[in-house]
Amino acid sequence: MLQPQDVLKKYWNHDTFRQPQEQIIRSVLAGKDTFALMPTGGGKSVCFQVPAMMQQGICLVISPLIALMKDQAENLFKRGIKAIALTGSLSTDEISDKLDNCKYGDYKFLYLSPERLQQEWIAERIKELPINLVAVDEAHCVSQWGHDFRPAYLKIAVLKKMLPNVPFLALTASATKRVEQDITAQLGLVNPAVFKKSFARENLAYMVFEAEDKLYRICKILDKNPEPSIIYVRNRKSCHETANQLRSLGYGATFYHGGLREKEKEENMRLWMQEKAQVMVATNAFGMGIDKANVKTVIHIQLPENLENYYQEAGRAGRNGEKAFAVLLVNPSDIAVTKNQFIDVLPDRNFLKEVYAKLNNYLQIAYGEGIGATYPFNLNDFCRVYNFPVVKAYNVLQFLDRQGVLTLSKEFSESITVQFLMPSKEVIRYISLNPADEEMLLAILRNYPGVFDMETSISSSLITRKSGKTEQELLTMLQKLQQKEIITFKSRGSDSSLTFNEVREDEHTINRIAKYLEKQNEIKVKQFDSVIHYISNTSRCKSRLLLEYFDETDTVDCGICSYCISKARPAFRPQEAAQAVIALLEAAPHDSREIEDKTGLTAKETVYILQLLLENDKIKLNLNNQYTLK
Template identity: 60%
Template sequence: MQTPLSILQKYWNHDEFRPLQCEIIDSILSGQDTFAIMPTGGGKSICFQIPAMMKEGICLVISPLVALMKDQVANLQKRNIKAIALTGGIKSDEMIDLLDNCQFGNYKFLYVSPERLQSDWILERIKNLSINLIAIDEAHCVSQWGHDFRPAYLKISKLKEHFKKVPFLALTATATPKVKEDIIKELGLQNTQLFQKSFSRPNIAFMVFEVEDKLFRIKQILNKNPEPSIIYVRNRKSCLDISQQLQSMGFKATYYHGGLTTKEKDKNMQLWMQEEAQVIVATNAFGMGIDKANVKTVIHIQLPENIENYYQESGRAGRNGEKAFSVILTNPSDVFQAESQFTNNLPDKAFLNLIYVKLCNYFQIAYGEGIDEHFTFNLNHFCTKYNFPTVKTYNALQFLDRQGIISLSQEFSEKISMQFLISSKEVIRYISLNSNDEEIILAILRTYPGIYEMQTPFNLQLIAKKSGHKEEEVHAVLQKLKEKDCIEYHSKNNDATLIFNEIREDEKTINRVSKYLEKQNQLKKEQLQAILFYINEKTTCKNKLILDYFGEKIETNCGICSYCISKKIKKTDAKSLSKEILTLLKTEDLNSREIQNKTKNSSDEVIFVLQELLEKEYLVIHSNNKYSIKQ
């Protein structure tokens, strides 16, 4: 007889379960609706994969993360377990074949996005499947107070009406008390068995340091802890810049962001995974599915978006159980920048409507049309064409993606730019001699009137659609023109693939989702304030602050965070160091590094005393980051 442990051993080659996995599996096997809150890397997928393997029928897995779905399907297939994912970009006839396979092909797992369930015919087909378990991953998305709310998740409860005896399993890594209540209510869970692993990570020291020179502090940290490290930044440019600066300082460093090709991502990831690079500098695009046990340090050099993201990113350190560090490096300007950038980059209803209309115009989508249209999309070109701010535009597009109005994938497709090198008369002559190419060339000339004067970004799908030809045929014509030196032609990878999931209805479309935009904007403001409070609060254990955010109360301090370490500095030592610093500053202004070198104290001790002296108004700090005695 099969047992959960025998399946774990047979397919996953593990001899024991991680904490809570066994209890969650038993709850599902007994037919109970189950809610599991487990930190990143806690092994959530095993909790539904093993009970599904033990039951007749197929497990329906609902997830918003296309890359994660593909990754899990590939991992199951490697283990000779039959699994399918209905991701974006699959044509209807292919979808019918895949659903037929689910019904008649003895498949064990069907992965779908919540947006797919909004198609009535797909929902009807799923209702005819022998579903044995419904697993909802990233379940916080069902809550309007969750950090990645998606209205499509609200429709999942409809499945409860049809599959009344099928257990539901809701999974998430982070949930505040308010979000927990929402998940149970909105998914319609009954007599729910709740399993929650403590948010406490006792082996991680949560550190916040106010520093003048972040690179110098990073150098100190990496020299002291030469094990694998992650440095999180907020944008792609910082990835490359910080990586190069670390290399110039003698560290082996690489970088990772959403703008890299799959090949580049894999190459850079492997450098770090195989420890040919000590450090990987990354945006929050990095981390999904990353399970490297010996990460010693996670450093944030810009303020995280929210506590949820910070906690998940911090949790990539110390998975081997050994002491690890999660460090935020900050200075006063960070707070000002975060607040100003945050306010400037929040799209309101009017901006969202403008972006949507211009996006439809950009791809020449007529009113009442556009559903299931696919395009390659370059964000920078779109923003340049309409003079839109890039970050605010990206936030608006991300919101439209979460609402299911569009699907914006970060999978790369080809980006083309071209320019005619021959005159218009010569082009007409070429068309007369190559009549088969006429429709394609005329579509190009009508769409891009400036293509004689300059290199012009070129949308392959758009020209294929306007000329009534296949993309391969357009590509073949371009190659022929290039070989005959009629055009200059450049091809490189593009930013994203964009799919329109609904017909264009302009304000009607935006009006339907604007109420969610207002709530999400309010939530983001509250989340920013929570991060600022975490950074600025100097009288409470940092571990306590994080646990309190997630509704977990503890009495004792962790003893290893930046607050707890500062309390260990003996008052007598602090008093004598204060005197020494004041004596030094009587003769010259100094920055913290110079004070550290002259006093032979640790940077933590110096910063602690400097902050006390600033608070007591004995010192002032100047724009050049040098301290002087207040006159």
């Protein structure tokens, strides 16, 4: 009789399962509804892929992540397994053809988003398929107490009634006890078998360091750990800047973000995977399906939005079981900056109502109309017309998309792309000869450092705001520069499209969904508070703080995090430290960094000792900004 290990070996070339994969698989094979909480890197997909291959019929996989659906379907195809993903770009006829293939073509996996289930004809067609298992990935999305609630997930319960004899497997990488109970209830799971893998990573040292000069600290970390590393940043600009800074200092660095073309993504990924580049500088777009076992260090140089995301990204280090490091670099301004980026831009009920009404007016949709209609849409122009903050308005559109009121065709991309064809010194020369263009050009150069290397999306509203010019003046200048072959320049009239999934009913629509907005805002504020608690708590083990956040209370100090190491350090003795610094300066002048490195003092301790010695007239600063004895 075929065993799960046989399938694992045949298709995935692994001899053994990780805990608790095999128990989950056997529960599913026994026909039981099953709930599985497995942290990132735990191998969730194997838990439904193996049992599906052991049975007749097809496995239905529901996932909100289009990129992950496509990635998994392609990986299965490479292993000789037939899989189909119903992604957003398909026409009705194409979907119908693919569902016919599922029914008659010996396919083993059908991936679709929960929004597809809102189309009744698709749900009816699914009922005709020989479904052997329904796998619900990112199952926390079904709970309004989860960090990523999507009302479309509530429709999955309809499948449970349509397929009463088919086992359901709910999978998530992050869920509190309350969310777990909500998942079970909302999906209608019947006496589910529950499996939980601890969030503990015994080989992963969680480090939080204060750093005024983060680039310097990064270099110290990379020098000490020359193995593959990931540096997470918040935006595309930081991606290019950080990678360029590291390259200029002699480190092999590449970058990855959602704005790159597929060829660039693949090439940059290849450089890093083949270890021709030590460092991958990336936004959170990097990580889906990434499984490089020997990542030694994951460094965050800006605060994460929540600990769920941080745990997931940090967890990409040390998957080979060897000691690895998850480093978070912070400075005093980080909390205010991050609060401004994540919390201050959360829309309230009134802003939601205003944006929804103005959106319908902007697109000239009459009351009671609009359902099924698709419109080209330019976010920057919409925000300019109504004087809306762009990020805050975009958050409203994302929320309306998650609520199923409308569908964003894709993530917004900027409507202008620019690449300079001549070196920077020639551009500076052009600026000196054309002072009228100076402010606009400098705004582009300062905000988009990658424009010399690749086609770069730029925000026209940002450039016009920074330069004090109009959008027409900017477009005229760019067209002139293209004619002179100084740049390549492309402009699109719209940067996305919106499809309305219901008729316009302002009060009714907002009253129905506003409660979810308020709940989500409350959750996001609490999550951010948890991030602040994690970085600022200096009296608890970092690993324990993370585990307790995920409801694991029976924990012990890890012994390897920044807190545990600091606790094991000898007590700070100012007199001894001062003597050590004086002895060092007797040999030669040193700057503060050199003193910190050679004495083993922390940055704070070094500053304290230097101030003490300066106040007591023992040392002075020379013209090279080095300390020397008086």
